[in-house]
Amino acid sequence: MDLQTKLNETTGFLKEKGIGQVDVALILGSGLGELAEEINTPVIISYDEIPHFPISTVAGHAGQLVYGELSGKKVLAMQGRFHFYEGNTMEVVTYPVRVFSALNTPSIIVTNAAGGVNESFTPGDLMLITDHINFMGTNPLIGPNDDKIGPRFPDMSRAYDVEYQQLARETARFMDLKLQEGVYMGLTGPTYETPAEIRMARTIGASAVGMSTVPEVIVGVHSGMRVLGISCITNMAAGMQVSLNHEEVVETTERVKETFKALVKEILKGM
Numbered sequence: 001m002d003l004q005t006k007l008n009e010t011t012g013f014l015k016e017k018g019i020g021q022v023d024v025a026l027i028l029g030s031g032l033g034e035l036a037e038e039i040n041t042p043v044i045i046s047y048d049e050i051p052h053f054p055i056s057t058v059a060g061h062a063g064q065l066v067y068g069e070l071s072g073k074k075v076l077a078m079q080g081r082f083h084f085y086e087g088n089t090m091e092v093v094t095y096p097v098r099v100f101s102a103l104n105t106p107s108i109i110v111t112n113a114a115g116g117v118n119e120s121f122t123p124g125d126l127m128l129i130t131d132h133i134n135f136m137g138t139n140p141l142i143g144p145n146d147d148k149i150g151p152r153f154p155d156m157s158r159a160y161d162v163e164y165q166q167l168a169r170e171t172a173r174f175m176d177l178k179l180q181e182g183v184y185m186g187l188t189g190p191t192y193e194t195p196a197e198i199r200m201a202r203t204i205g206a207s208a209v210g211m212s213t214v215p216e217v218i219v220g221v222h223s224g225m226r227v228l229g230i231s232c233i234t235n236m237a238a239g240m241q242v243s244l245n246h247e248e249v250v251e252t253t254e255r256v257k258e259t260f261k262a263l264v265k266e267i268l269k270g271m
């Protein structure tokens with residue numbers, strides 16, 4: 001079955017379930033999933049009910065779409081995303097973004113947990129993503145291009161919307177909240193990086209590393225969506241602290257989530 005047919009079936013189902021206009025799509029990474037609980041008059045749809053939708057395998061991710069009103073905007077949130085390291089193809093990882101685009105969603109906020117590479121960062125910092133480095137060794141747009149969705153060779157010069165970046169900075173200032181900024185480098189995982197890889201990451205201009213986001217952003221840009229990205233720096237990257245583990249990542253997201261949620265809600269008001 002071709003992509004367009006699948007998308008028609010998926011969006012047809014979602015519309016039947018009550019999903020109407022979407023102003024902003026949200027991909028809620030580790031720790032931020034709770035934001036979906038604040039959506040008013042929610043329509044909640046489990047991924048396993050949705051035709052052609054993949055199923056999330058990572059513990060701690062709810063695996064559902066939540067639609068409703070948040071900060072005066074109609075939002076469609078993904079509580080739990082699909083990672084490449086789970087064995088999903090890039091097509092599967094980015095299918096939800098294709099769905100958002102098929103629903104005519106103009107904007108997307110992408111969030112994640114990331115390791116800090118910039119030596120001035122501290123675990124618990126939030127980082128506005130100003131650009132990214134695709135270090136996943138592949139690209140979700142490899143394969144035939146559907147010119148009705150987007151161009152064969154998308155321009156990535158301003159992948160992260162410049163006005164949204166400014167809005168995020170101003171919102172953080174208004175909230176008296178420190179917002180770091182920098183370049184997110186996406187690797188496949190599931191291993192954390194080696195110290196040598198982190199030295200390379202820093203040398204080539206990365207401020208943070210993580211295992212998601214890049215594929216979704218590429219597909220968002222391809223389909224003409226305005227993208228805002230925010231990372232939660234959950235730990236310092238390999239070689240910058242004694243050892244790394246998932247528990248620390250979860251602990252930090254737990255510690256920071258109230259601030260993270262407040263920032264995203266406040267930014268939404270201005271979008």
Ligand code: HPA
Nearest residue numbers: 113114115209210211237
């Ligand atoms: N590396 C890669 N992904 C991550 C990290 C890290 O240090 N922390 C949270 N996600």
